[in-house]
Amino acid sequence: xxxxxxxxRAVAETVALCRPEVVCAxxxxxxxxxxxxxxxxxxxxxxxRCEFINVESEFAAMSVAIGAxxxxxxxxxxxxxxxxxxxxxxxxxxxxxGLPIVMTLANRAIGAPINIWNDHxxxxxxxxxxxxxxxxxxxxEAADLHVQAFRLAEELSVPVMVCVxxxxxxxxxxxxxLLEQSIVDAFLPPYEPRQVLDPENPVSxxxxxxxxxxxxxxxxxxxxxxxxxxRIPAIAEDFYAATGRRSGGLVRSYxxxxxxxxVVAMGSVLGTIKDAVDVRRDAGEKIGVVGITSFRPFPSxxxxxxxxxxxxxxxxxxxFSIGHxxxxxxxxxxxxxxxxxxIREVVAGLGGRPITRQSLDKLFYKATRxxxxxxxxxxxxxxxxxxxxxxxxxxRRSGPSAENVLRDLGTTRGEGALS
Amino acid sequence: MTxxxxxxxxxGSFAVGNRLLSDxxxxxxxxxxxANSIDSGHRACQGCGEALGARYALDAAxxxxxxxxxxxxxxxxLEVFSTPYPETSWRIPWLxxxxxxxxAVATGVAAALRVxxxxxxxxxxxxxxxxxxxxxxxxLSGMFERNDDVxxxxxxxxxxxxxxxxxxxxxxxxxxxxxxDVVGPQPxxxxxxxxxxxxxxxxxxxxxVATATVADLHDLEAKVERAMQFRGARYLHVLVPxxxxxxxxxxxxxxxxxxxxxxxxxxxxxAEYGVVTSVSKIRRQAPVEEYLKLQxxxxxxxxxxxxxxxxxxxxxxxxxxxxxxxxLEQDAEPIARHVSSSEASA
Numbered sequence: 001x002x003x004x005x006x007x008x009r010a011v012a013e014t015v016a017l018c019r020p021e022v023v024c025a026x027x028x029x030x031x032x033x034x035x036x037x038x039x040x041x042x043x044x045x046x047x048x049r050c051e052f053i054n055v056e057s058e059f060a061a062m063s064v065a066i067g068a069x070x071x072x073x074x075x076x077x078x079x080x081x082x083x084x085x086x087x088x089x090x091x092x093x094x095x096x097x098g099l100p101i102v103m104t105l106a107n108r109a110i111g112a113p114i115n116i117w118n119d120h121x122x123x124x125x126x127x128x129x130x131x132x133x134x135x136x137x138x139x140x141e142a143a144d145l146h147v148q149a150f151r152l153a154e155e156l157s158v159p160v161m162v163c164v165x166x167x168x169x170x171x172x173x174x175x176x177x178l179l180e181q182s183i184v185d186a187f188l189p190p191y192e193p194r195q196v197l198d199p200e201n202p203v204s205x206x207x208x209x210x211x212x213x214x215x216x217x218x219x220x221x222x223x224x225x226x227x228x229x230x231r232i233p234a235i236a237e238d239f240y241a242a243t244g245r246r247s248g249g250l251v252r253s254y255x256x257x258x259x260x261x262x263v264v265a266m267g268s269v270l271g272t273i274k275d276a277v278d279v280r281r282d283a284g285e286k287i288g289v290v291g292i293t294s295f296r297p298f299p300s301x302x303x304x305x306x307x308x309x310x311x312x313x314x315x316x317x318x319x320f321s322i323g324h325x326x327x328x329x330x331x332x333x334x335x336x337x338x339x340x341x342x343i344r345e346v347v348a349g350l351g352g353r354p355i356t357r358q359s360l361d362k363l364f365y366k367a368t369r370x371x372x373x374x375x376x377x378x379x380x381x382x383x384x385x386x387x388x389x390x391x392x393x394x395x396r397r398s399g400p401s402a403e404n405v406l407r408d409l410g411t412t413r414g415e416g417a418l419s
Numbered sequence: 420m421t422x423x424x425x426x427x428x429x430x431g432s433f434a435v436g437n438r439l440l441s442d443x444x445x446x447x448x449x450x451x452x453x454a455n456s457i458d459s460g461h462r463a464c465q466g467c468g469e470a471l472g473a474r475y476a477l478d479a480a481x482x483x484x485x486x487x488x489x490x491x492x493x494x495x496x497l498e499v500f501s502t503p504y505p506e507t508s509w510r511i512p513w514l515x516x517x518x519x520x521x522x523a524v525a526t527g528v529a530a531a532l533r534v535x536x537x538x539x540x541x542x543x544x545x546x547x548x549x550x551x552x553x554x555x556x557x558x559l560s561g562m563f564e565r566n567d568d569v570x571x572x573x574x575x576x577x578x579x580x581x582x583x584x585x586x587x588x589x590x591x592x593x594x595x596x597x598x599x600d601v602v603g604p605q606p607x608x609x610x611x612x613x614x615x616x617x618x619x620x621x622x623x624x625x626x627x628v629a630t631a632t633v634a635d636l637h638d639l640e641a642k643v644e645r646a647m648q649f650r651g652a653r654y655l656h657v658l659v660p661x662x663x664x665x666x667x668x669x670x671x672x673x674x675x676x677x678x679x680x681x682x683x684x685x686x687x688x689x690a691e692y693g694v695v696t697s698v699s700k701i702r703r704q705a706p707v708e709e710y711l712k713l714q715x716x717x718x719x720x721x722x723x724x725x726x727x728x729x730x731x732x733x734x735x736x737x738x739x740x741x742x743x744x745x746x747l748e749q750d751a752e753p754i755a756r757h758v759s760s761s762e763a764s765a
Contacts, residue, residue, distance in 0.1 A: 021531065021534045021535070022527060022530045022531055022534060024527070049534055050534065051530040051531075051533060051534045053526065053527075053530055053565070054565070055523065055526075055561055055565075056557060056558070056560065056561030056564070057557055057558075057561070059519070059520060059523070059557070059558070060520065060523035060526075060557070060558050060561050063516060063517070063520035063523035063524045063526075063527065063558065064523050064524070064526045064527035064530065065527060066516050066520075066524050066527060067491065067514065067516070067523070067524035067525060067526060067527025067528040067529075067530075067531065068527035068528065068530050068531040069527070069531075070514050070524075070527075070528070071489070071527070071528045071531035071532060071535075072531060072535070073527075073530070073531035073534055073535065075527070075531075089517055089519075089520075090516070090517060090520060093516050093517050097516070197489045197512035197513075197514055197528060198512055199486060199487045199488060199489065199511070199512055199540055201512075202509070202510060202511050202512040202513070203512060203513075204502055204507035204509045204513045204514075204515075205513070205514045205515070206492075206498075206502075206513075206514055206515030206516055207502035207503070207504045207505070207507060207515070208498070208499055208502055208503055208504055209504040210503070210504060212504075213504055213505075
């Protein structure tokens with residue numbers, strides 16, 4: 001049923017259709033609307049047989065999910081940014097224990113400076129945790145991916161993180177086709193745990209593992225993720241068969257078949273990129289897009305197949321490894337070993353900086369002419385940067401950079417300087 | 420002539436023996452069909468108070484729940500010595516997640532059991548003092564505040580013993596640990612306000628809070644059993660001497676624990692809904708020196724450069740506990756001064 005609905009609400013409604021048994025919630029922008037909506041559904045009884053637990057921190061949220069999942073309950077939570085970092089120890093632990101928890105990550109920047117707006121730094125911070133990480137391009141896909149996520153998680157006994165761009169998706173109201181309960185029930189069988197705390201059959205879970213076996217245990221986790229590379233497209237196909245909708249999968253190409261330049265990105269920015277690519281295509285430039293839905297496991301082979309024919313790959317990402325460069329770009333470069341593809345890293349949209357069609361149009365115009373540097377920051381205000389660099393050179397006690405930059409912007413743009 | 424009440428004391432121990440009790444009052448451990456929740460073969464040190472406390476507490480919990488029990492364990496000695504891969508001492512469903520999240524994990528277990536309609540299965544969460552009063556404290560307080568149906572048991576050995584005896588929020592003042600060494604003008608742990616988690620638990624108005632020591636295992640069992648009669652959050656704080664960390668003899672664990680109680684250093688009581696309902700009275704009050712001298716972690720207070728000022732400070736803490744909980748019986752034997760004059764002068 002097509003409804004005009006906020007992204008968070010669509011995710012919450014879809015999570016409810018998945019019949020979670022324990023939902024733990026700790027509020028952080030921009031995730032709040034999701035857990036609020038689930039909370040209402042539990043409290044009014046629309047989502048029955050579900051415990052909604054208001055915890056005291058994200059660390060507790062993931063810990064409660066761990067306990068619930070290990071006791072055989074379908075467990076769900078949602079977080080973002082600082083919250084993900086605060087629960088990071090438990091995030092690794094859930095994966096290490098092989099507990100199929102599903103979590104929505106409303107992608108948001110990480111402070112300091114504190115910033116509530118969207119980028120992918122949070123997801124990148126836990127990319128090595130053993131969680132499957134899938135990125136939604138639209139609100140429709142954000143909703144659909146949750147159904148697939150529960151099935152994937154429980155089939156493999158691996159936790160799955162559905163990454164949904166904060167505000168851009170979570171707070172955007174648009175048409176979303178919410179699934180029928182009967183379709184979800186048919187698609188997602190009840191959770192049958194691989195391991196469970198049961199007095200009738202007592203097991204110890206979470207034993208200490210020394211050097212004699214740790215590497216094997218880790219390798220098994222890797223094997224499960226490799227298995228996911230097969231299961232993710234298969235589940236997406238099943239989903240298509242059940243709903244008639246293409247959601248999920250590993251990678252998705254757009255006008256990339258004959259492209260000489262291919263832009264690679266994840267999440268909601270793909271929509272803007274496609275629009276900008278259409279403009280360049282109309283101008284006769286051979287440019288296309290490949291969106292990566294599954295970031296972990298990283299579908300190296302699928303990425304290779306989708307990109308290897310191009311001469312130049314522009315990886316546009318909303319995160320970067322400070323002191324190094326692109327995170328996704330590094331993975332893409334690894335997947336393209338042995339090819340002659342030239343990689344261009346573009347860091348964009350940090351802390352919610354809008355990625356406009358205008359900026360992308362300029363970027364792609366230069367890209368197709370081979371004029372991009374190997375690493376660039378889209379729409380970087382170099383004047384502001386240089387002024388702060390000068391201040392730091394001029395005096396030892398130059399003060400906090402973030403505040404200096406803000407004051408500088410206020411002064412130069414006449415918008416009321418911070419004093 | 421005043422009459423003294425007759426008491427069944429064993430010589431020197433004050434513990435009443437099983438043989439003097441009726442069958443239903445005997446310890447769970449005397450039952451050949453007990454659960455053996457934590458089985459033999461684990462790797463605890465000789466004289467480990469925690470292993471002893473956990474065995475009695477969990478077997479009592481198993482009996483109280485008709486063996487329908489799930490245990491969650493914080494990282495720490497109890498976790499490490501009980502489950503070195505691929506072995507486990509646990510004969511009950513047991514989950515270890517992290518150091519600081521055992522109360523929250525237990526909340527999740529309890530929630531899952533509730534949603535599955537398994538109200539017969541109960542949850543115990545357990546950890547050492549580090550996992551409880553320090554790193555797990557936020558989760559513990561959250562679990563209390565939500566009144567989740569979990570009995571949390573803290574085995575308090577007053578320091579981070581698993582990592583090599585470092586100070587925790589439960590380490591007593593003046594005690595030597597690896598991070599509060601006996602150097603400088605104030606040797607050992609500093610005097611602060613202390614973190615009295617049983618009282619903090621009471622401030623949450625949870626159904627049941629109790630303290631116990633491994634010196635009185637009947638009392639420990641009775642408190643576990645009592646705790647299991649309530650639903651909602653409950654807290655049991657058990658003093659468990661650590662021969663390694665305290666520098667006490669392995670065969671003195673019970674004795675040391677008893678002196679902790681008999682000096683007033685560790686008040687033993689129980690409380691319901693935030694109100695103290697009973698205290699274990701001191702039967703023969705001992706000076707704190709008697710307790711301290713059995714432990715090398717306090718050795719710097721005696722010997723060549725004795726610190727009677729610090730000992731007196733510790734005695735004040737004990738006296739404050741005695742006063743706060745009314746630990747002295749009306750007819751209790753008065754405090755016996757065993758400190759020699761040479762030790763007292765410095």
